[in-house]
Amino acid sequence: MIIAERKPINEIMEMVKDVKRVLVLGCKGCVTVCSAGGEREVEILASLIRLGANKQGRTVEVTDGALVRQCDKEYIDGLDNWKGKYDAIVSMACGVGVNFIANLRPETIVYPGVNTSFLGGSAEQGVWSEQCAGCGNCILHLTGGLCPVARCAKSLMNGPCGGSQGGRCEINPDVNCIWQSIHDRLERTGKKEDMLRVAPIRDWSTAGHGGPRKVVRDDLTV
Ligand code: SF4
Ligand code: SF4
Secondary structure, three states, X not given: OEEEEEOOHHHHHHHOOOOOEEEEEEEOOHHHHOOOOOHHHHHHHHHHHHHHHHHOOOOOEEEEEEEOOOOOXXXXXXXXXXXXXXXXXXXXXXXXHHHHHHHHOOOOEEEEOEEEEEXXXXXXXXXXXXXXXXXXXXXHHHOOOOXXXXXXXXXXXXXXXXXXXXXXOOOOOOOEOXXXXXXXXXXXXXOHHHHHOOOOOOOXXXXXXXXXXXXXXXXXXX
């Protein structure tokens, strides 16, 4: 899922400093699961904006709500539920949601309420870690299911750098060297010889460095 974190309240207050009616809009997708922008977090942010405005000696009308998803055209129409009730939206969806509202509602002012962090999962209560960088050319079948693109600090494709120490990454000793983990997993699963495979020069054209990417599924388009 997409992992996000709420922006600092001061940053959000600066965005809405001239707004009289704010809609704080959550999303019931990934940001609900990672406790960044679901209905509970929306209520909290709405209260913080009211309190912040109060402290500044002004009154802001704050409405809160949530859409099923903000990354789907059909659900953005749900904004009509609050028609005429806001001058600007603070979206607590990931950046995709903010972009979708901006794409589909050209006249609507929309601000990001969260920082979108990465594609990851919940490792333990309250802790999320990055697992995939969305490179568009998955090689997990060669690396024991562990991703060196996202989880090696140098995105190395042919085994560890020289700095791995005791199974820890030289860039950050708090994290495992993913190449050590790949090695150990391949060994455990009887595929250690895969470590000897020399990865061909990687085609990064599917990754996110050449402008916006698109997936078109002919079987689903109408
Ligand atoms: S190889 Fe690419 S698609 Fe596969 S998990 Fe890593 S970043 Fe994601
Ligand atoms: S120590 Fe391991 S994870 Fe860290 S940069 Fe080197 S190969 Fe990558």
